[in-house]
Amino acid sequence: xxxxxxxxxxxxxxxxxxxxxxxxxxxxxxxxxxxxxxxxxxxxxxxxxxxxxxxxxxxxxxxxxxxxxxxxxxxxxxxxxxxxxxxxxxxxxxxxxxxxxxxxxxxxxx
Amino acid sequence: xxxxxxxxxxxxxxxxxxxxxxxxxxxxxxxxxxxxxxxxxxxxxxxxxxxxxxxxxxxxxxxxxxxxxxxxxxxxxxxxxxxxxxxxxxxxxxxxxxxxxxxxxxxxxxxxx
Numbered sequence: 410x411x412x413x414x415x416x417x418x419x420x421x422x423x424x425x426x427x428x429x430x431x432x433x434x435x436x437x438x439x440x441x442x443x444x445x446x447x448x449x450x451x452x453x454x455x456x457x458x459x460x461x462x463x464x465x466x467x468x469x470x471x472x473x474x475x476x477x478x479x480x481x482x483x484x485x486x487x488x489x490x491x492x493x494x495x496x497x498x499x500x501x502x503x504x505x506x507x508x509x510x511x512x513x514x515x516x517x518x519x
Numbered sequence: 520x521x522x523x524x525x526x527x528x529x530x531x532x533x534x535x536x537x538x539x540x541x542x543x544x545x546x547x548x549x550x551x552x553x554x555x556x557x558x559x560x561x562x563x564x565x566x567x568x569x570x571x572x573x574x575x576x577x578x579x580x581x582x583x584x585x586x587x588x589x590x591x592x593x594x595x596x597x598x599x600x601x602x603x604x605x606x607x608x609x610x611x612x613x614x615x616x617x618x619x620x621x622x623x624x625x626x627x628x629x630x631x632x
Contacts, residue, residue, distance in 0.1 A: 441618050452523075452609050452623025453562070496562060505569060505617050506577050507552065511561035 412436050415497050415510035422517050425486045430513045432497030433479040442480050444473050445496040447512070453496055456482075487517045521546050525610050525624035532600055532631055540595045540627050542610030550617040551593040552577065553585065555606040556626075562609070568593055569616065600631040 416431045432442070441460055445453035457466045459475040466473050470491065472483040482495055498509040523544045532538055544551065552567035554577075564577030568587040582604055584596040593612075597604060607628050613621040 443621075445621075450626070452611070452626055453621070454623070455620040458618060458620075498562075500617065505550070505567060505575065507564050507567070507617070508578060509554075509562040509564075511559070 411510070412508050413497060413499055413510035415495075415513050417513060418511070419514040420516070422484075422487055422515070424488055424517055424519050427483070427485045427487070429484070430482040430495055430515070431479060432482070432510055434499050434501075435478075436499055436501035436508075438502045439499060440502070441500045442475055443498040443500075443507070444471075444480070444482055445498065447494045447496055456495075484515070487515075489517045489519050491515065492517045521622060523610055523612050523622050523624040525608075525627050527627060528625060529628050530630070532629070534601055534631055535599050538597050538600060538629075540597075540608060540610075540629070542593045542595065542624060543591050544593075544612035544622065545591065546612060546614070546622065547590065548612035548614050548622075549590070550613040550615075551587070552611050552613075552617075553583070553593070553595045554609045554611065555579065555604075556609065557606050565595070565608075567617070600629075602631045605629060605631050 444456040447453040457473040462477045474481045494512045494514050496512045526541045549570045553565040554562050556562045563579045566585040568574045610624040611621045
């Protein structure tokens with residue numbers, strides 16, 4: 410069973426059409442949840458860290474929220490340059506491992 | 520400029536021939552890690568290091584070795600590469616003991632034939 414599940418696997422939006430990406434996790438003792446953006450052929454780029462349920466963070470058109478079992482990445486009025494794969498990762502328990510979900514491929518059409 | 524540098528960017532090798540992928544960071548970060556990325560499987564952590572001489576296994580450590588003799592360097596060693604280690608590899612370094620912003624290298628595309 411995957412410990413971090415992202416949905417949908419792929420999402421196609423029109424420019425300006427807001428939507429949300431989901432990251433659900435089954436680990437206990439969450440110590441941090443991370444969102445990254447990855448463009449083709451490049452390394453992931455850090456977006457946010459969330460630590461506790463109820464926490465929210467924003468950056469330009471992106472807003473990340475966290476509950477006890479999932480996180481959402483809300484994209485408001487997306488632009489074509491927001492097209493990328495969005496990755497979620499968690500750290501939990503007493504170790505320092507980082508476990509990623511498989512990502513959501515977002516395509517924003519002009 | 521803050522950066523993580525991996526070398527080589529591309530490598531084709533034969534089964535069983537030992538190789539090392541280097542990783543260096545210039546940000547004085549304590550936490551460094553290696554990942555492999557495969558289609559359909561996503562990004563998986565191989566090893567991580569909390570500081571010099573402190574390393575630990577990630578989710579897929581089999582077939583890999585690492586060392587952390589200096590803070591800035593974290594090489595990934597494949598003692599006897601096999602075709603199932605063909606993958607895209609990323610090194611990353613992170614501030615705040617791994618909870619802060621992670622900086623990733625450009626990636627190393629390894630093919631083992």
